[in-house]
Amino acid sequence: xxxxxxxxxxxxxxxxxxxxxxxxxxxxxxxxxxxxxxxxxxxxxxxxxxxxxxxxxxxxxxxxxxxxxxxxxxxxxxxxxxxxxxxxxxxxxxxxxxxxxxxxxxxxxxxxxxxxxxxxxxxxxxxxxxxxxxxxxxxxxxxxxxxxxxxxxxxxxxxxxxxxxxxxxxxxxxxxxxxxxxxxxxxxxxxxxxxxxxxxxxxxxxxxxxxxxxxxxxxxxxxxxxxxxxxxxxxxxxxxxxxxxxxxxxxxxxxxxxxxxxxxxxxxxxxxxxxxxxxxxxxxxxxxxxxxxxxxxxxxxxxxxxxxxxxxxxxxxxxxxxxxxxxxxxxxxxxxxxxxxxxxxxxxxxxxxxxxxxxxxxxxxxxxxxxxxxxxxxxxxxxxxxxxxxxxxxxxx
Amino acid sequence: xxxxxxxxxxxxxxxxxxxxxxxxxxxxxxxxxxxxxxxxxxxxxxxxxxxxxxxxxxxxxxxxxxxxxxxxxxxxxxxxxxxxxxxxxxxxxxxxxxxxxxxxxxxxxxxxxxxxxxxxxxxxxxxxxxxxxxxxxxxxxxxxxxxxxxxxxxxxxxxxxxxxxxxxxxxxxxxxxxxxxxxxxxxxxxxxxxxxxxxxxxxxxxxxxxxxxxxxxxxxxxxxxxxxxxxxxxxxxxxxxxxxxxxxxxxxxxxxxxxxxxxxxxxxxxxxxxxxxxxxxxxxxxxxxxxxxxxxxxxxxxxxxxxxxxxxxxxxxxxxxxxxxxxxxxxxxxxxxxxxxxxxxxxxxxxxxxxxxxxxxxxxxxxxxxxxxxxxxxxxxxxxxxxxxxxxxxxxx
Numbered sequence: 001x002x003x004x005x006x007x008x009x010x011x012x013x014x015x016x017x018x019x020x021x022x023x024x025x026x027x028x029x030x031x032x033x034x035x036x037x038x039x040x041x042x043x044x045x046x047x048x049x050x051x052x053x054x055x056x057x058x059x060x061x062x063x064x065x066x067x068x069x070x071x072x073x074x075x076x077x078x079x080x081x082x083x084x085x086x087x088x089x090x091x092x093x094x095x096x097x098x099x100x101x102x103x104x105x106x107x108x109x110x111x112x113x114x115x116x117x118x119x120x121x122x123x124x125x126x127x128x129x130x131x132x133x134x135x136x137x138x139x140x141x142x143x144x145x146x147x148x149x150x151x152x153x154x155x156x157x158x159x160x161x162x163x164x165x166x167x168x169x170x171x172x173x174x175x176x177x178x179x180x181x182x183x184x185x186x187x188x189x190x191x192x193x194x195x196x197x198x199x200x201x202x203x204x205x206x207x208x209x210x211x212x213x214x215x216x217x218x219x220x221x222x223x224x225x226x227x228x229x230x231x232x233x234x235x236x237x238x239x240x241x242x243x244x245x246x247x248x249x250x251x252x253x254x255x256x257x258x259x260x261x262x263x264x265x266x267x268x269x270x271x272x273x274x275x276x277x278x279x280x281x282x283x284x285x286x287x288x289x290x291x292x293x294x295x296x297x298x299x300x301x302x303x304x305x306x307x308x309x310x311x312x313x314x315x316x317x318x319x320x321x322x323x324x325x326x327x328x329x330x331x332x333x334x335x336x337x338x339x340x341x342x343x344x345x346x347x348x349x350x351x352x353x354x355x356x357x358x359x360x361x362x363x364x365x366x367x368x369x370x371x372x373x374x375x376x377x378x379x380x381x382x383x384x385x386x387x388x389x390x391x392x393x394x395x396x397x
Numbered sequence: 398x399x400x401x402x403x404x405x406x407x408x409x410x411x412x413x414x415x416x417x418x419x420x421x422x423x424x425x426x427x428x429x430x431x432x433x434x435x436x437x438x439x440x441x442x443x444x445x446x447x448x449x450x451x452x453x454x455x456x457x458x459x460x461x462x463x464x465x466x467x468x469x470x471x472x473x474x475x476x477x478x479x480x481x482x483x484x485x486x487x488x489x490x491x492x493x494x495x496x497x498x499x500x501x502x503x504x505x506x507x508x509x510x511x512x513x514x515x516x517x518x519x520x521x522x523x524x525x526x527x528x529x530x531x532x533x534x535x536x537x538x539x540x541x542x543x544x545x546x547x548x549x550x551x552x553x554x555x556x557x558x559x560x561x562x563x564x565x566x567x568x569x570x571x572x573x574x575x576x577x578x579x580x581x582x583x584x585x586x587x588x589x590x591x592x593x594x595x596x597x598x599x600x601x602x603x604x605x606x607x608x609x610x611x612x613x614x615x616x617x618x619x620x621x622x623x624x625x626x627x628x629x630x631x632x633x634x635x636x637x638x639x640x641x642x643x644x645x646x647x648x649x650x651x652x653x654x655x656x657x658x659x660x661x662x663x664x665x666x667x668x669x670x671x672x673x674x675x676x677x678x679x680x681x682x683x684x685x686x687x688x689x690x691x692x693x694x695x696x697x698x699x700x701x702x703x704x705x706x707x708x709x710x711x712x713x714x715x716x717x718x719x720x721x722x723x724x725x726x727x728x729x730x731x732x733x734x735x736x737x738x739x740x741x742x743x744x745x746x747x748x749x750x751x752x753x754x755x756x757x758x759x760x761x762x763x764x765x766x767x768x769x770x771x772x773x774x775x776x777x778x779x780x781x782x783x784x785x786x787x788x789x790x791x792x793x794x
Contacts, residue, residue: 012442021446028442033434036666040433044612045409045425049418049743057613084661086635087484094523110647115636115661118649122634126491126523135647209662215441216454217664237519238483239512248748250507250532252515264481264512265606267614269433269666346446351645 023358026213032276039272073195085220092203094235103150111158149179157187157323191324193286214274238263292361307377338390420755423610429673436669470592482604482617489600491632500547508555546576554584554720565596588721590683611671635660689758704774735787
């Protein structure tokens with residue numbers, strides 16, 4: 001059983017801050033600075049080029065991949081790290097399209113993260129084979145799965161509301177129609193137990209800077225089902241995905257298994273921070289995490305609804321249909337969130353009217369929820385948001 | 398005038414080591430650990446999500462890009478950092494191909510770095526439009542430039558021998574034939590003054606972990622000539638290359654100028670290390686650097702040829718035709734290099750028979766060259782390489 005008081009003590013949180021934005025960028029694991037310092041001073045500094053072997057840099061993308069694999073229910077040896085999530089989406093979708101050469105429809109929804117949609121647009125345009133990206137409302141996805149479908153490309157949890165797709169049911173339906181699936185786990189890896197094997201997912205990708213707490217610009221991961229990997233011909237065929245990178249052959253031959261989804265040199269310093277973050281995750285029971293997450297979000301919803309009648313729940317009410325975040329809609333949500341942030345309760349805002357709050361049991365407890373609710377209720381009760389300085393839109397929120 | 402004794406003191410080099418492998422992975426700038434620690438503790442730790450604005454993370458890819466731009470002769474605002482070099486090659490080549498829609502030949506040479514060739518193969522296969530990757534011997538490149546040519550894709554300095562292509566002449570010839578050019582500066586950015594403007598280059602890419610000393614897995618850069626950028630429709634159309642990333646629109650619209658070549662979230666910790674490395678480069682006069690580099694390589698060649706008659710120069714003898722590295726060929730080059738490495742003279746080996754030595758005046762001086770030559774000559778004179786333990790091939794060299 002995970003003791004979340006113990007994990008909370010493993011994070012650095014700014015003094016006085018209640019950080020409900022771990023769904024956007026996770027906070028700093030205290031061990032990360034020393035681990036990165038080790039990578040810089042003892043590894044890069046002392047081992048220099050030999051660090052690729054002697055500090056294990058070359059093997060990290062798959063070694064760290066397996067530790068993430070446990071959190072998402074992957075078979076060992078089928079997750080690899082590298083690049084950014086957008087690049088991993090491109091790789092997964094390109095490989096998925098190749099598996100269904102006679103069909104042209106890629107189905108996604110308007111709740112997918114825009115970058116996934118943009119990457120799909122770019123890929124489709126490059127391919128020039130008449131693929132169609134069909135973007136439907138989240139609730140209509142199941143009804144659009146038919147025998148035209150090549151690839152179902154979805155994000156499991158909606159970045160705006162935390163609404164969950166039924167990954168198992170949609171995967172089964174898509175596969176029954178002869179399609180393959182690409183799942184983006186950006187808002188579920190580390191937010192709950194994911195089960196790519198149990199869901200029979202074909203491809204899955206995710207990032208490590210949100211719930212996994214690996215820091216700004218941390219690398220992404222990709223999972224390919226063992227039944228597909230040997231047939232995948234990487235579109236981004238980089239040397240570290242080659243069968244023998246250091247043979248320096250002039251012809252590309254895909255590497256063994258998931259290694260072929262590597263592209264260029266791995267970001268060693270970011271990997272070190274990820275290593276420190278995963279040292280916490282290695283201890284976490286995902287069933288306990290989910291139970292704690294649901295308790296936090298249920299309590300938050302009940303308290304906000306009791307004390308802030310102006311705010312409308314935008315996340316699913318059923319905890320089993322939402323991830324580890326809660327969103328409330330309010331026309332003046334932007335200045336409300338700015339007023340909360342000014343009072344050290346950190347969530348974020350997504351247009352047009354959503355205030356998002358993320359709840360990660362690793363560092364958020366019931367006392368934090370109560371303290372956050374007190375601030376939010378005060379901002380609402382006293383209309384503290386009705387102030388010009390909170391209405392000025394910042395560049396990034 | 399750059400004082401290279403001063404820059405040398407800015408690097409940490411392992412005690413007793415003569416590091417002639419900065420062309421593969423640059424050594425640690427002493428300031429990097431503190432700069433990255435700042436990014437971790439003061440930025441990520443204290444600012445958390447607000448670091449994207451308040452710590453300047455979002456602007457770093459172009460700000461750091463301009464500092465690299467000075468080293469490669471780029472116009473301000475036309476270099477951006479991110480991803481790996483393989484990804485940047487893919488982006489540049491995809492955009493270049495788009496500019497010459499009626500032609501199908503991509504010309505490169507067998508001295509190009511294999512990953513560039515692999516990425517081109519993957520792109521061509523994805524495009525499925527019958528493009529041909531024509532790989533010729535380096536000396537034959539000019540003769541293969543004709544009216545069929547769409548894109549000339551070359552690495553300016555051969556990774557094996559340091560042989561330089563005449564970037565200006567080949568660019569002019571390719572452009573006169575109606576083609577566009579993609580230059581990989583991996584072995585020239587930071588090795589000498591590069592002049593993308595003066596050469597009228599169309600696209601250029603490079604990495605920052607070699608001569609630029611930004612550390613293992615440091616991000617890559619891309620330059621697009623101002624005359625082309627507004628016509629480039631990114632193949633890897635990620636959200637941070639969108640005109641308004643935080644509007645979360647469902648349709649991709651390319652960002653302004655070079656910003657459209659961004660893809661996903663920048664690697665903030667690697668960017669911090671790069672910032673520290675560039676703080677050294679900001680002080681370096683590139684003409685002085687090149688003069689010092691030539692003096693070092695000329696001295697090394699003269700000394701090795703005088704003292705090691707078994708070794709055959711594989712790099713161009715004319716210093717103006719080679720970069721900042723020197724390679725010698727020897728059938729038993731692999732165990733020779735292992736014997737040198739065991740004696741703390743670090744170079745590397747490239748099959749079938751090349752011993753590579755990189756010379757970066759920022760941290761290598763004449764005394765280092767003399768000391769290295771003494772070790773190499775001793776290894777050769779006493780046949781110290783003829784030892785089974787040096788003949789066992791390691792995974793990565």
